[in-house]
Amino acid sequence: MRTAPAIHPYQDPSRPVDERVADLLARMTLEEKAGLLFHTMIPMHADGRPVEAADGDDPDFPADTTGLIGRQGINHFNLVGTAEPRRLAEWHNAVQRIAADTRLGIPVTVSTDPRHSFTLNIGASVRAGAFSAWPEAIGLAAVRDPELVHRFADIARQEYLAVGLRVALHPQIDLATEPRWSRQLGTFGADAALTSELVRAYIRGFQGERLGPDSVATMVKHFPGGGPQKDGEDPHFPHGKEQVYPGGLRELHLAPFRAAIAAGAAQMMPYYGQPIGTDWEEVGFGFNRGVVTGLLREQLGFDGIVCTDWGLLNDDEILGEPHQARAWGVEHLTVAERAAKALDAGVDQFGGEECPEVVVELVRSGRIDEGRIDRSVRRLLREKFVLGLFDERRFVDPDAAEETVGRADFRAAGAAAQRRSLTVLTNRDRTLPVTRTAPRLYTEGLDPAAVARYGRPAATPAGADLAVLRLFTPYEHRENRFESMFHSGRLDFPADELAAVLRVLDAVPTVVLINLERPAVIPEIAERAAAVIADWGADDEAMLDVVFGRARAEGRLPFELPRSMAAVEASRPDVPHDTADPVFPFGAGLDLEGPPA
Structure with missing residues (x-):
């Protein structure tokens, strides 16, 4: 699809970027500028149509796509949910056509949480679906x-494009x-050194050597x-807002960000956390x-976009339930006062918000200078x-989207x-x-159709040659629907669940496959299982291929x-590898015989 011929300098691709930016900025109203400062969530219909106010409210994600773009001037959107590649492309093009019809035709930027693996969390990730599936x-x-x-x-870059x-929100x-x-x-x-090494490769894979x-x-x-959250709770929620450094390792946690900046990271998201007991102000x-x-701008020299984490300004609803603004330390401020404080702090965008009128009023009242907004x-x-x-x-090709996303x-x-990525922790005998x-295989938590390709089903452990159990890291179930997606709390199996697992381990040689979304406490399982394999996002066939030596x-x-x-509770939240006498230390893993990697 071709764009319209250039009328103004900002529409002329032959001109330098800085010249085009200056020309467009000079043409913008305050309201249009304010709209750019908001990066909100938006859904789509499964058939590729934008969600509009006339469609009726979705109980989880109501939307007015044309209104957000045309009346509010918002043109940064975090796409929630997924669809087939052709429909995603068609939705994108429809949204860009809405934007092209606005006064200045400023195109939309669409962002996404990770969508290449196995986890669904509306606040953090999307299952792979049609995209290639990775750990x-x-x-x-x-x-x-x-x-x-x-x-x-x-690969993710190519599928996203x-x-x-x-924009990858990661x-x-x-x-x-x-x-x-x-x-x-x-x-x-x-590990800070490993994270620093990998983030450089990650950013260059998505961005290239330069944007x-x-x-x-x-x-x-x-x-x-x-990472250093008090009691391991998450600052999406009031009871998890405190970030602490009892081990004094604040600088260690900065090391990966130094590497990211050196690699050319385009954007940065500050967390919700409220630092406690440091020389920083005790606000999120x-x-x-x-x-x-x-720190970020002056000491580390970052001049890219700073976008807040989602939902700092307004109390809202998530999945139909009331949710408090994550305005930790400034809960007493009005929405306008919170916005002003964040702008004074140096942020460029408000994630998960859609109230540009607040910024307009801050400028018109004299609280914020328009030059600050212009920066x-x-x-x-x-x-x-x-x-x-x-x-x-500006536009994408739906045919190419079908050919590219999930390519063989x-x-x-x-x-x-x-x-x-699978990690063999024990392999007795x-x-x-x-x-x-x-x-003869007794299995729990595995697809019988996948198991049938490796052995014969056994109805009980007693009738099996081998048992294979697929387990998941324990967590505490929380009543709030949104919080239930953030698996927190204890890491050990409840007594009845552990007893059921141990009965199988004692009845027949057993391979335990455990998904470690967090570091599970499994000393009894590790001692009595014939083998333990950790997974970090893998399908049943991948795990069974390793069990049977095919990978x-x-x-x-x-x-x-x-x-x-007890060891977890005694450890310091900011110190890596700090629990006493771990069952398996950092870096543990065994090599097995198998086909070449």
Whole structure:
């Protein structure tokens, strides 16, 4: 699809980007500038149509796409949900046509949470669906191979570009130093040096050596490192707002962000956390001038876009339930006062919000100077121009989207990575790899159709040659629907669940496959299982291929596995590998015989 002929300098692709930015900025009203400062969530219909006010309210995500773009001037959107590639492309083009019909025709920038793995969390990730399926980020860290991370990021970039997704709301490079914290699956683990090495490869895979029309911009999070959460609770919620550094390792948590900035990260997201007991002001990082301007801008030299985490200003509803604004330390301020404090802190955009009228009133009242707004608008416009959104990248080709997303070689690369990432922790009596032909298999948590390709089903452990159990890290069930997606709290199995597992382990040699979204406490299982394999996002076939020697597992633990909850509770949240006498230390993992990797 061709764009209209150039009328004004900003529409002329032959002119320098800075000249085009200056020309467009000079033509914008205050209301249009304010709209750029909001990066909100938006749904789509499964058939590729934008969701409009006339469609009736979705109970979870109501929307008025044309109103947001045309009346409010908002043109940065975080797409929630998914659809077939053709429909995603058609939705993107429909949204761009709405934007093209506005007064200045400023194109929309569409962002996404990670959508290449196995986890669904409306606040953090989308299942792969039609996209190639890979291990979670922590599984890439288990392989410890920057070339694999670069390959993943390059494939994800191509799939995103095909459907018009231009900002990755990742990588998440917090250090996973608090074993109970719910967000570890999206990190590269607890080690600062490994995380720093992998984030460089990740950013270059998405962005290239420099940002351009073939790039997907990365929004690195959560500055200045969200791992040290008090009691491992998450600051999406009031009871998890405190971020603490009892071990004095604040600087360690900054190391990955230094690497990200050096690699050219386009955007940065401060976390919700409220630092306690430091020399920083005790307000959430999105409101914290000492952190955003003093540390990120001035000390670390970052001049890209700073976008707050989602929902700092307004109380809202998530999944039909009331949800408090994550305005930790400034809960007493009005919405306008919170916005002013965040702008004073140095942020450019408000994530998950859609109230540009608040910024307009702050300027008209004299509380915020329009020149301050212009500084952020320049950054936001410049990225749109650099990404080619005003020119050749405004629209995408639905046919190419169908051909590119989930391409056979992309799926094969993801499947191979799943197998490589699996981490063998124990292998007593050389149980693995299983070489017996068609053994009788008792299984729990696995698809019977997948199991049938490896052995004969057994109805009970007593009738089996081998048991294979698929387990998941325990967590505490929370009543709030949104919070229930953030698996937090205890890491040990309840007594009745553990007893049921141990009965199988005592009845027949058993391979335990455990998904480690957090560091599970499994000393009894580790002692009595014939073999234990950790997975970080893998399908049943990938895991059984390793069990039966058809693929080689290469993973190493990206964090330690604690021996008890007492050891977890005694550890310091900001210190990696800090639990006493872990069952498995950081870096644990065994090599098995198998086909070449």
